[in-house]
Amino acid sequence: MAVEAASGAHRPAGRPTQKVLSKERITAAALKLIEAGGYERLTMSALAKSLQVAPSALYNHVASKQDVLVLVQDDIITSIDVSAFGTEPWAAAIRRWAWSYRDVFTRHTPLIPVIAVLPVTGAGQTLGMYETLTAAFLDDGWPEPLVVPAIVALESFIFGSAFDVTAPADIFESGELAEANPKFTSAVRSQDLGAGGSAADAAFRLGLEGLIVGLQSQRDAWAAR
Amino acid sequence: MAVEAASGAHRPAGRPTQKVLSKERITAAALKLIEAGGYERLTMSALAKSLQVAPSALYNHVASKQDVLVLVQDDIITSIDVSAFGTEPWAAAIRRWAWSYRDVFTRHTPLIPVIAVLPVTGAGQTLGMYETLTAAFLDDGWPEPLVVPAIVALESFIFGSAFDVTAPADIFESGELAEANPKFTSAVRSQDLGAGGSAADAAFRLGLEGLIVGLQSQRDAWAAR
């Protein structure tokens, strides 16, 4: 009585003969949706549809949509470039990591409110990145008590900067309020855009180079305290 | 025939004799809802109810919920402490402003994705703050082209840090993955919490002091270029 279902056929109710879903498949499908149409398109219904499954089936594998976002988060963390740690000096390695981190999250800003509040427990890839970072700080002679605050400070700057990239280019056009705010209006016009030409990149470069220099001076101040 | 409606009475359809709503009333009611129950409680229905109005009435004054958030944003900007600008030296003034800014947005993190992408056109209070900041930078001898990138860098750090404050205290507990990530696990334990005792405050202090020092060095590097 077994009917070999054609690919377009409808799956009957009841547990299927072989598993249809898994966390891995859900994660991959979610990422595909996000890449195709951004986070607005990532709905539980759309996700289910793309997996050819009823929406309620997802809840056998994840507890909530937030859960899906956590899966996505721990996956995309692996695309951050940490290759400079161990091969290049501290400042250069931090520089490469930070730019890469920002670029990844520029395409995933809706994850930032999730990740920022998420315990790393269980997020294995994320923890791995922190371990690599910590090793690099210690190798560079950082006092252990400063490592975590320094990483958090860098991450905060990166997350904030990722939002900034998504802002429209004319975000600082003061419009009819220009005359009431002359200094700012002029500063916006004369803004140094650097080589790339993007205001967001210029601000990120300035802030990152500043942070790198400044954090090192904080490190030295701690040692001399 | 005019009936003086008792306070509990039902308003009939049609334009009322005197205006019930205004952007100011909507903004105030939204803020009250947020303070009472956070952003989850800020729904168009709840907002309407708190103003004793039908939800659809709101749309005569704002185009969308996003619009309401913009109103809220430009209002809370005024609660940021800019009093140190003009009275204190650059670094001290930036320090006071930055801590205040972070504290305000810690209670309003859902606004960050909104504000970060929002053109300042029409957001008068926000523009005013930027004007004040610009003046302080120029008075301190900053080259005009660096002012906006420096402000943006500081703001990015502040926004990211605001998220960080809302994170649970045990966010870095690595759990069963502790043995696989020994350096990070140890660094978390030995983390310097500073006077206040909060990890978020320690990271913000370190990053902010670093940024202040580092941005100044970038400023000098620009001058000597």
Place this chain on the structure above:
DNA sequence: TCTAATAAATGAATGCTGTTCATTTACATC
């Protein structure tokens, strides 16, 4: 001053959202 346009309210309706629940079927264990 009459009239037409506009502003500002109601109330019903819409489509989408994440999520839950009863039900069905397959598989694993005792």
Place this chain on the structure above:
DNA sequence: GATGTAAATGAACAGCATTCATTTATTAGA
């Protein structure tokens, strides 16, 4: 072989932002 659990369907739900037709008051123009 019975019993419990895992994993699917499909119907249902409440809540969400938003839209629309309708009603009434006010304002502007002839």
